[in-house]
Amino acid sequence: MEFRVVQATPSQRAAVRWSALFRCVQRLEQATPNTSVALILIPPQRMAALNRSYRGKAGPTDVLAFPAADRQPKRDGSGDIALCPAVLRQRFPGQALAPLLAHRFVHALLHLHGYQHHSEAANTRMEARVQHCLKTFYGAHYPA
Numbered sequence: 163m164e165f166r167v168v169q170a171t172p173s174q175r176a177a178v179r180w181s182a183l184f185r186c187v188q189r190l191e192q193a194t195p196n197t198s199v200a201l202i203l204i205p206p207q208r209m210a211a212l213n214r215s216y217r218g219k220a221g222p223t224d225v226l227a228f229p230a231a232d233r234q235p236k237r238d239g240s241g242d243i244a245l246c247p248a249v250l251r252q253r254f255p256g257q258a259l260a261p262l263l264a265h266r267f268v269h270a271l272l273h274l275h276g277y278q279h280h281s282e283a284a285n286t287r288m289e290a291r292v293q294h295c296l297k298t299f300y301g302a303h304y305p306a
Contacts, residue, residue, distance in 0.1 A: 183264060186299040187271045193239040198230070199274065200242045201267070209246040224249040225266040227273035243270040268295045 180201060188197055204212075209222035216226065223246070230240035250262045269292050279285035297304050 180267070183267060183299055184271065187268055187295050188239055190295055190298060191239055191272075191275045193275070197239045199240060199271070202242060202244045204244050204246055206246055206248050209244060209249060212244055222246055222249050224253065225270045227270040229274050237274060237276040239271065239275045241274040243267065243274070245270070264296060264299075265292060268292045271295075 184199060184201075206222040209224075209226070210220070212226055213219050213221065213223050216228070217223075225246070226244045228242045228244070229237050230242075245263065245266060247259060247263060250266065251259060254262055269288070272288060272291055272295075277284075277288045277291065279288045
């Protein structure tokens with residue numbers, strides 16, 4: 163399994179934490195050993211451009227997941243994740259950023275595994291899986 167943070171994070175320690183969370187989700191999803199994910203931290207302007215190009219929606223969103231095209235239709239969890247911390251800060255003022263980032267990162271990883279939330283039932287299943295992954299990773303220290 164390969165994981166890389168494309169844009170520099172505030173510290174090497176943060177990159178190690180992202181990698182550990184990635185490995186936890188990949189283990190829970192029984193990913194193949196050749197799974198590869200790139201996490202790209204981007205500003206709102208870049209996220210708005212991606213959101214318009216790929217989803218046809220105006221404005222930035224907090225996270226987008228792009229499954230690896232060469233592995234379709236069977237998704238193995240590989241792909242790229244664009245995450246916009248500034249949008250999360252704006253949408254959830256006063257909340258700690260680290261748990262929000264972890265939640266959205268896991269959400270995007272699950273999209274790379276084929277999870278969708280086009281219905282209320284699917285959304286409920288996906289959110290339950292996100293929570294399971296986070297609780298497994300954080301254990302007693304889960305910042306819910």
